[in-house]
Each structure stands twice: as structure tokens, then as C-alpha cells.
Amino acid sequence: MVRQSRKLDHLKFALQLDDGPSSNALEDMTIVPNCLPDLSSDDIDLSTTVAGIVLPHPVIVNAITGGAADVTEVNARLAEFARITGCAMAVGSQYAALEDLTVRESYQVIRKVNPNGFVLANLGAHVSVEEAQRAVDMLGACALQIHLNVAQELFMVEGDRKFAGYLNNIEKIASYIDVPVIVKEVGCGIAREQAHVLSKTGIRGIDVGGTGGTNFLAIEAARSGISLEPGALAWGIPTAISALEVASVLPDTIDLILSGGVRTPLDVVKSLILGGKAVGIAAPIVRSLEEHGLDATVIWFQRFITDVKRFMLLAGTMNIHGLQKTPVVITGYTRQWCSVRAIDITRYAVRKHGF
Numbered sequence: 001m002v003r004q005s006r007k008l009d010h011l012k013f014a015l016q017l018d019d020g021p022s023s024n025a026l027e028d029m030t031i032v033p034n035c036l037p038d039l040s041s042d043d044i045d046l047s048t049t050v051a052g053i054v055l056p057h058p059v060i061v062n063a064i065t066g067g068a069a070d071v072t073e074v075n076a077r078l079a080e081f082a083r084i085t086g087c088a089m090a091v092g093s094q095y096a097a098l099e100d101l102t103v104r105e106s107y108q109v110i111r112k113v114n115p116n117g118f119v120l121a122n123l124g125a126h127v128s129v130e131e132a133q134r135a136v137d138m139l140g141a142c143a144l145q146i147h148l149n150v151a152q153e154l155f156m157v158e159g160d161r162k163f164a165g166y167l168n169n170i171e172k173i174a175s176y177i178d179v180p181v182i183v184k185e186v187g188c189g190i191a192r193e194q195a196h197v198l199s200k201t202g203i204r205g206i207d208v209g210g211t212g213g214t215n216f217l218a219i220e221a222a223r224s225g226i227s228l229e230p231g232a233l234a235w236g237i238p239t240a241i242s243a244l245e246v247a248s249v250l251p252d253t254i255d256l257i258l259s260g261g262v263r264t265p266l267d268v269v270k271s272l273i274l275g276g277k278a279v280g281i282a283a284p285i286v287r288s289l290e291e292h293g294l295d296a297t298v299i300w301f302q303r304f305i306t307d308v309k310r311f312m313l314l315a316g317t318m319n320i321h322g323l324q325k326t327p328v329v330i331t332g333y334t335r336q337w338c339s340v341r342a343i344d345i346t347r348y349a350v351r352k353h354g355f
């Protein structure tokens, strides 16, 4: 019962609270434009491959909900949005449904609505390999997201306090289950030291889940009626900086995904230029569906994708592979961060435009 009311609280406060207070740091990235693109709009191809899964475009509806009867309708709407727009979609943590069969429908509804969609299962890093496989099977998922959310748990009154053994467990799950594993944060970012050790576990993707968007410390503080100091609310690594950290150690076999405050078409293009194979967006999609309905949200998304294509053409490239060769100048706080962390950002600035 506590878990079911928590799911509703998370949705309620995620819809009420603003992004931040930290930014996603993508404002520190300036794409070097190409005024001679030698392309036409029809040439732009948004398809991408994440963890071996071919997607029509790089926007993933990131993990949001499931686990209470009252959120079944929310997941049905998200799945309908994903079906129409071709977005891959992750569900919220399925741990609730491993313990309580009566809430399985709140997740499985997405398969009824979108039988052929790209669906990602989602669990925490403490589960057993059998539980991980059951979560995947419950949805016929094409990948499993394992979320890391230590800060959220610590600020959650009823949250976990024991986090030992996660790395080994992720390795066990990645070697046991029959779909690729993607590790994600939920809004505090991932540093290169942890990305490096995670890259040895057999996972196929890292979603940095940095600051700048939904803030689970703010959500947990609102749930428990406490106020946190501004420094605490800013805990974590901004999304773009986390991407630079992770990219500095990631082998080619593991795909980078950017999420946490990805809000605009330009945010998407910058994320792909930083090496992302995809982006995750959570709160804005569920908020738009709740406030404006399905049709308006689909129209918003279609315009969003059109603008992503516009900025790709302006960057002089026709596909995501080409974006990863596009020069971008990194300034401001991000530049200072990378300087003291000895992350080479010149290599991004001296790239040569290309397809």
C-alpha cells in the first residue's frame, strides 16, 4: 500500500514541481554551424541503434510509472503516444509487480496498447537474476533498464539504506538475462569512475540521467514535507557534463544515452553530438498528456522531430553517425569542470563536419 501511494505521489509531484534547480549544462555547448550543408531536408535520417535495437528516431519515453491500479490509465496513454510516434518506451520500476501480481496489469497494459513497440523493462540494482528475467518476460521487453537512485532512496523516508553489492549484481544480471541491459540514473548523473567499472559488467548502454530536469530530491522532500537547502537540491552532475564524463571512458560496444532535463529539439541534437545514441524524456511527456491530451501531445512531438531534423541540417549532417563528427564548442562551467577533471574537450571542437 505504501508503494502504491508512493507511485501516485511521484507522479503528482513530478507534474507540479519545476525542473532543476541545476541546469542540464547543454547551454554550454555551441554547435559549429555548416552554412554549406550540401543536403536537402528529405536526406535527414533520424534512425538509430541502441544496445543493438534499431529505433526509427532517438527519443525514448523514459521510465515513469506502473505498480498501482490508478496508474494503469497513465501507462495506457503513454503507450498510445509511443505507438503513434514510434518512441521506445520504458516502464517504471516493476518491483511492485514481482511482489504483488494484482498490479501487473498496470505495466502489461502497454503491451495491449502497443503490441509491437520497443519496450524497456525497469528494475533496481538489488534484484535477483530470476526477478530480472521475470520483469523482461512480463512485458516481452527488448531491453532491461537497471536504475541507480541512491540519492532518491536516501531522501525517501521509507527508502533503502543498503547499497552494497550492486556492481556484482548488475554483472550477474547482464550475463544471465536474454536481452541487453542499460544502466540509468534517475536525475543525479553518472561520473566516469562508475561508468568505467560499469563498462566491465557486460551492459550494453548507459543512460546518464543527470541533473537539469525532474529532481527526485525535491520530490521526496515535498512528499515528506521538509525543505532542503539549495545546495542539496542541486546534488548531482548536469546531464551534458555527465555525458562528457561517461563518454571519456566508454568503449564503442556500450551506447551512451542522455536524459535528465532534455527538453528541446536543440537539446536532442546537442546530446547526439556529444555521442548519445538516444535521449530519454520523462516528465514533459506525461505532463503534456495529462494537461493537453493525446492529440495535442502527438502534434507537439511531430513538430519537435521536425525541428530536430532542421538543426541536423543546419549542423550539416544527415544522420546520427554524422552528428558524432560535428564540431561543438564547450564553454563556461562545463569547460571548467572538464579542465579540472582532465577531460579533453578540444577533440569535440576540432572535429570536421561530415555525413
Ligand SMILES: Cc1cc2nc3c(=O)[nH]c(=O)nc-3n(C[C@H](O)[C@H](O)[C@H](O)COP(=O)(O)O)c2cc1C
Pocket: 010, 011, 014, 062, 063, 064, 065, 091, 092, 093, 122, 145, 146, 147, 184, 185, 186, 187, 209, 212, 213, 214, 259, 260, 261, 262, 280, 281, 282, 283, 284
Ligand atoms: C513520475 C516519475 C516516476 C519515475 N519513476 C522511475 C522509475 O520507476 N524507474 C526509473 O528508472 N526512473 C524513473 N523516473 C525517472 C525518469 O526515467 C528520468 O530518469 C528522470 O525523470 C529524468 O528525466 P526528465 O528530466 O525528462 O523527467 C521517474 C520519473 C518520473 C517523472
